[in-house]
Amino acid sequence: MGLFLASHAFMRAGAVFADDDLSTSAVTERFVTIYDEKDSLMIKTTASTVREVLEKTSIEFTDADLIEPALDTPIDSNNFNINIHRARPALVIDGVNRRYVMTASYDPKTIAREAGLTVYDGDKIETVTNVSTNFLEAGAVSTYRLERNGGRTVTIEENLPYTTETRYDYNLARGESYLERAGEDGRRVSIYEVTFENNVEVSRTLISENVKVEPIPEIVVVGAKLSIAPEQETCVGWLREAGVPEEHLEAAIYIIYHESGCRVDATNPYSGAYGIPQALPGNKMATAGDDWETNPITQIRWMNGYVTSRYGGWPQALAFKMEKGWY
Secondary structure, three states, X not given: OOOOEOOEOOOOOOXXXXXXXXXXXXXXXXXXXXXXXXXXXXXXXXXXXXHHHXXXXXXXXXXXXXXXXXXXXXXXXXXXXXXEEOXXXXXXXXXXXXXXXXXXXOOHHHHHHHOOOOOOOOOEEEEEOOOOOOOOOOOOOEEEEEEOOOOOEEEEEEEEOOOEEEEEEOOOOOOOEEEEEOOEOEEEXXXXXXXXXXXXXXXEEEEEEEEEEOOEOXXXXXXXXXXXXXXXXHHHHHHHHOOOOHHHHHHHHHHHHHHOOOOOOOEOOOOOOEOOOOEOOHHHHHHHOOOOOOOHHHHHHHHHHHHHHHHOOHHHHHHHHHHHOOO
């Protein structure tokens, strides 16, 4: 199947079309070239992902087609290329069993696995040109025969999914974010020893494992600019010196100003709670330093340890305080 365009019955190699949204969008415009078998199409588009490009150009594809790069890949550069490998029918013969599959691959082992067959180490797969077919098989473009050779191990190559890391930008407004680096899956090769009973696989034992390609983590930058009043800047500086994480400063400021106004000598006349953390008794802060009565850094260092051990962190302590009225 070639490219299908809503406004064009067919496409010409090297054809160039503009995205209909370009005149009203302020988003970055980029040139993207789509290769579909022997056809190609270049567009100038504001689309942000491969999927959005294909949707904007009304290009039809199926789950069996192979889209490179993947549909969720960001369009992050000019002169971006998208390749569509169209699936075709294939027949895999395993003894008396025949399996049909729609595949975009040309690798016999991959095709056999897509057909739901296990290929053991030592097995061979040959392309067959003269096989008897019925009317259902007549449409199969490629036919493969799987020859079993008594293999007792199986090699599995699989994706290692990438992780997503968050980086906080304290100069970027809260609620804003952007993708700093796209993630990439890694590849791992594992070899298993297979146990058979009556020629049926019953179990596998891992005998070796090798990471061929390490996954590359995705990095998302999240805005974390603080909403701090000018009169709170000194207290924020103390928090940083005491080791409070940047992403927890706003929660810490909220708790501290509701407890003591960030006053080092604040004293509750009823309970005797003392200092910035309103520790009760105040001398328990001596574990953080002998100057606990007068040093705001020492007091906040003790308070940081307290909320971390008791609640797991400042955000959790704030959630507790909002519910109970105290921490």
